[in-house]
Amino acid sequence: MxxxxxxxxxxxxxxxxxxxxxxxxxxxxxxxxxxxxxxxxxxxxxxxxxxxxxxxxxxxxxxxxxxxxxxxxxxxxxxxxxxxxxxxxxxxxxxxxxxxxxxxxxxxxxxxxxxxxxDPKLQRYAHPTDVRPTTLSEEFIHDLLQITGGGNPRVRAFEKVRDHAIIRVLTEGLRAEELLSLRLDTLHLEQGLIGPVTPLKEARASGEGRFIPLQPKTVLAITRYLRARDGHKRASDPWLWLGTRGRDRLSYSGLYRMLNRRAADAGYGNPDNPESKSIVHPHQFRHTFADDLLSAGVSEGDVMQVAGWKDSTMLRRYAADMASSRAHAAVKRMGDRY
Incomplete structure (x- = not known):
């Protein structure tokens, strides 16, 4: 059945x-x-x-x-x-x-x-409205990047170079599914762009999607990964992210395990301990991305455009964790008002 x-x-x-x-x-x-x-x-x-x-x-x-x-x-x-x-x-x-x-x-x-x-007798369970998505600290992301080589060009190990590039791309606000669906032909590194990424559920028709602007260090990390990727036995595959030990494209479970393993390597728990398996979730990078852009003064409309949101409800939800911190920082920047 x-x-x-x-x-x-x-x-x-x-x-x-x-x-x-x-x-x-x-x-x-x-x-x-x-x-x-x-x-x-x-x-x-x-x-x-x-x-x-x-x-x-x-x-x-x-x-x-x-x-x-x-x-x-x-x-x-x-x-x-x-x-x-x-x-x-x-x-x-x-x-x-x-x-x-x-x-x-x-x-x-x-x-x-x-x-x-x-049947009206079916008991309904509502989605909680007071659960705020959590952001990642700047120190935590920095430690993940350092434990995967810190962008050092002398680091040539495929797994480290790949993981560093993936973490860099996650900081650009992609959903896990969008990141894992990237293909070689979605890279436009000369223009500092990736796209079009896998569209939303509401926009899955052919040709729909959006382009993601990349930070210079992200472009550099992808470039170094592509050089390491050339030596992979599945290098001819169209998917950008390949598995270790000659395996084909990276899966969601592989991405999840990689992030938590790297977090443990950086001193944030032990992935072999059942109580600390969920050190970090891929979607937390997206929450952090929204907070980073709003903190930098990027308009809500521009954040929605880059993130692929059609409704400001999701923006407010994703940015809620650090809303008070951003508000306090904005007031302090004003200095003496009288």
Missing amino acids: LADYATHLRASNNKRGRPYAEKTVTAYTKAARTLDRWLGTSPQVSASQTAPAHGVGLGVAQPASFLDCDAQVLNVFFRAHYDGGEGERQGGTHTLQRNLRPFFKWLSEEYDHPNPYD
């Missing part, structure tokens, strides 16, 4: 009339697999049980398949996910609930299964 669902997603368009991105297909099918695992292992849904904190008397037998799931069963599932810490916070359960919605719509269309999302 899940294989059929994934095929359906890849053959369908989203609500904007665009094909689903593979990352979206993965997220939607992962949500359904999470429910599938719970159905097979959870003992807490029974005819006599009441959903924790919801007061929902199920009155149904232990569900054996997706087609046994109604609003009451999903209420117990989502609460178990929330209480079990898998959702990390309300936002994680909200994302899971949102990503399962297309699956139950598909079940309704293909199997004539009543859609529990149409």
Whole structure:
């Protein structure tokens, strides 16, 4: 059933009339697999049980398949996910609930299964509005750059040169998916540009996208990486970022592990310790990018243009972490007013 669902997603368009991105297909099918695992292992849904904190008397037998799931069963599932810490916070359960919605719509269309999302008894988990994205300190980014060679031209090791260039490009505000989708033909180093980068979900048509201006040190880091890349056995591949030990393009998990390994090398925790695996997340560089530009006096409209945001809501959210600091600095720059 899940294989059929994934095929359906890849053959369908989203609500904007665009094909689903593979990352979206993965997220939607992962949500359904999470429910599938719970159905097979959870003992807490029974005819006599009441959903924790919801007061929902199920009155149904232990569900054996997706087609046994109604609003009451999903209420117990989502609460178990929330209480079990898998959702990390309300936002994680909200994302899971949102990503399962297309699956139950598909079940309704293909199997004539009543859609529990149409039932007003389904408990909703809202996305938290008070969670601020965190920025990275200047010292932390500097340490990552230093531990990967500091831009020293004498450093020739492929992995160090590549990692240094990747960290430099992340400081330019690209999303992880955009960075990983870069190809050799998206480089315009003579003009100090990369682009067009992978467009947003709202703009995935051919020819759409945006160009990213690069700092001079980023251009230099990419140039040195290209020289090191020439000796890679997959050098003829079109993708910019190649894996180590002769492997092909870098994956998201590879990017995530690389950043946390480099952070550990720089003294920020131990990636082999489960409690310190999430030292840094690739998207934090994007938060920091927004703060850096606003702190430098770049207008909100220009930041939105470079970052690829069509709505200022995201700009305000990404820049919220350091808003007070920027406001204080702006007032101090005024000096004596009277």
